[in-house]
Amino acid sequence: MALYDNRKNSKAGIFLFFIHPFLAFLLSLSNLRSKSSFVVFLLFNILFGYTFIAQNESADSFGYVQEFKAAKNSTTSNYLNDIKDYTTFNSKIKDIYVITCNYLVTRVTDNYHVLLALYAIVFAFFFLKSFRFFVDRPELNRSYIVYLIAFLFVFSNPISNINGVRFYTAAWLAVYVIFQVVVNKNYRFLILALITPLIHISFLSFIAVLLIYLFSIKYDKFWVVLFVISFFVGNIAVELVQNYSALMPQTFQNMAWSYADDVNIQKRLESIQLLPLYAKVLNKLPYLFINALVFIFIAKSRNIKQDKKAYSTYLFLLAWMSFCNFTLPIPSFGGRFIALGIPLIMYVSLAAYKQIPLLKNALLLAPIIFSYSIFLWLRFVGTIIDINLLYQVFPYLIIKNIYG
Numbered sequence: 001m002a003l004y005d006n007r008k009n010s011k012a013g014i015f016l017f018f019i020h021p022f023l024a025f026l027l028s029l030s031n032l033r034s035k036s037s038f039v040v041f042l043l044f045n046i047l048f049g050y051t052f053i054a055q056n057e058s059a060d061s062f063g064y065v066q067e068f069k070a071a072k073n074s075t076t077s078n079y080l081n082d083i084k085d086y087t088t089f090n091s092k093i094k095d096i097y098v099i100t101c102n103y104l105v106t107r108v109t110d111n112y113h114v115l116l117a118l119y120a121i122v123f124a125f126f127f128l129k130s131f132r133f134f135v136d137r138p139e140l141n142r143s144y145i146v147y148l149i150a151f152l153f154v155f156s157n158p159i160s161n162i163n164g165v166r167f168y169t170a171a172w173l174a175v176y177v178i179f180q181v182v183v184n185k186n187y188r189f190l191i192l193a194l195i196t197p198l199i200h201i202s203f204l205s206f207i208a209v210l211l212i213y214l215f216s217i218k219y220d221k222f223w224v225v226l227f228v229i230s231f232f233v234g235n236i237a238v239e240l241v242q243n244y245s246a247l248m249p250q251t252f253q254n255m256a257w258s259y260a261d262d263v264n265i266q267k268r269l270e271s272i273q274l275l276p277l278y279a280k281v282l283n284k285l286p287y288l289f290i291n292a293l294v295f296i297f298i299a300k301s302r303n304i305k306q307d308k309k310a311y312s313t314y315l316f317l318l319a320w321m322s323f324c325n326f327t328l329p330i331p332s333f334g335g336r337f338i339a340l341g342i343p344l345i346m347y348v349s350l351a352a353y354k355q356i357p358l359l360k361n362a363l364l365l366a367p368i369i370f371s372y373s374i375f376l377w378l379r380f381v382g383t384i385i386d387i388n389l390l391y392q393v394f395p396y397l398i399i400k401n402i403y404g
Contacts, residue, residue: 011036017043018394030142032150033135042124045159049120050113051386051397052162059384060164064098065112071102072110079103097166097199113401119162119169126172127157130343133179137350145353148366149346155370156342160381167336170199174206175343181210182316183309183347202333205323206340213319223318224298230325231291282372287328289362289369290338293345294321296359303355310351313344320344 013036017024025044028037054061079099086093093099105115134153140146161168174196180189193210196203216222297304297314305311320341327334353360388397 013037014039014043021047021394021397022390033140038128038132042128045124045127046117046120047394047397048159048385048389049123049162050117051389051401052113052116052120053384053386054112054116056383059380061116061162061384064165065115067098068102068106068112068115069110071099072106074103074106076103094201095166095198097169111401111403116162119165120159123162123165123169123172124159126169126176127154127159130172130175130179133183134343134347134350137347139350139354145360145363146350148363149350149353152366152370153343153346155374155377156346157339158377160377160384163380163384166200167202168339170196170203170206171339173199174203174340178210178313178316178340178344179347181214182312185312202337205327205337209319209323210316213316216319217315220315220318223315223322226322227294227298227318227325230322233326279372285369286373287335287338289366290342290345291321291325293349293359293362294318296356296362297345297348297352300352300356300359304348304352306355307351310348314348317341317344317348 013024013028016027017040021044024040028034028040031037052061054065056062082093082099083096086096101115101118105118108114131153134140134150157168157171174193177189177193177196180186181193190210193207196206294317297317301311301314304314321338324334324338324341327337349359349363353363386397386401388400392400
């Protein structure tokens, strides 16, 4: 198959990275399945993190860097006390991933570029572990539609999201767990799922949905009905969180109120109201499009059922997207969790687009549907990327950032 490269080309691609990283990255896109491409993807993602510019004060990464600098004088005793405090479930510390990374890196250097490189290593590792499930599908080829589906898989949670490292790193870890548990039926990876709340506490809900799915996998018709209902009904989720969060431990109360209090909701609604009409419509289109694809899956489930791995993923999607739709009104919750669903939707799409013409035609609309989202993403990336990454040689990029 043309998608496999030989050993000579593999070594050449990796060697080229250490001369001109971006060119090596572009060439690797022509061969998504090869091991050499994955090595280049990993290295380029790490380099992206290393050259990341955290000077945009409105970006989450700026705050993370300030925390990192403040942790410079933190002792091992301080760190262990934070961990101990976290385990009481009455702490304001919601997760320990960032404070652990801060502690480890500050033992070696005060260069924040090393911290962002570490974030990128973990992020890219689980992204590529998840992406491997996608590229190993027999339907993978060099057609436009396949590259479009692959782009949507990656764009759901790109490397630039190390800007908000906790949630989006946990997201790729969760997607990898889903592929292992749902597709491979490798249930020992449920243990790995327990790590996700240590990165971002909200992923306790991911574990809950995954377990509910495993215990109700046979009730596919129930999940179809629930998904349809969830698409139209979701606002009740906010009221439930507000009414019952007082019964939770302090850590969970902090999370619940930060996501669901009236002030945050009002701010979110006000920010949306200030947007021009075209922006409101274009912002909503990707969400509607993703749900529309799931509706197509439901209508054509007999076609999907021919592939056991794709059908298992489809069943989990019904449960997951129901959860996302119901929690959508909660700021920074349901909307962000859709990022976990999109790679799964693209996995099913790759498996089924040849058998479902309607699905293929819908996917061809994606460049239009996501055009505004891509524009906003490019505008944001312009504030955090070192433009030298696109044209400079590897030694320059390393030396330039050695001293922070």
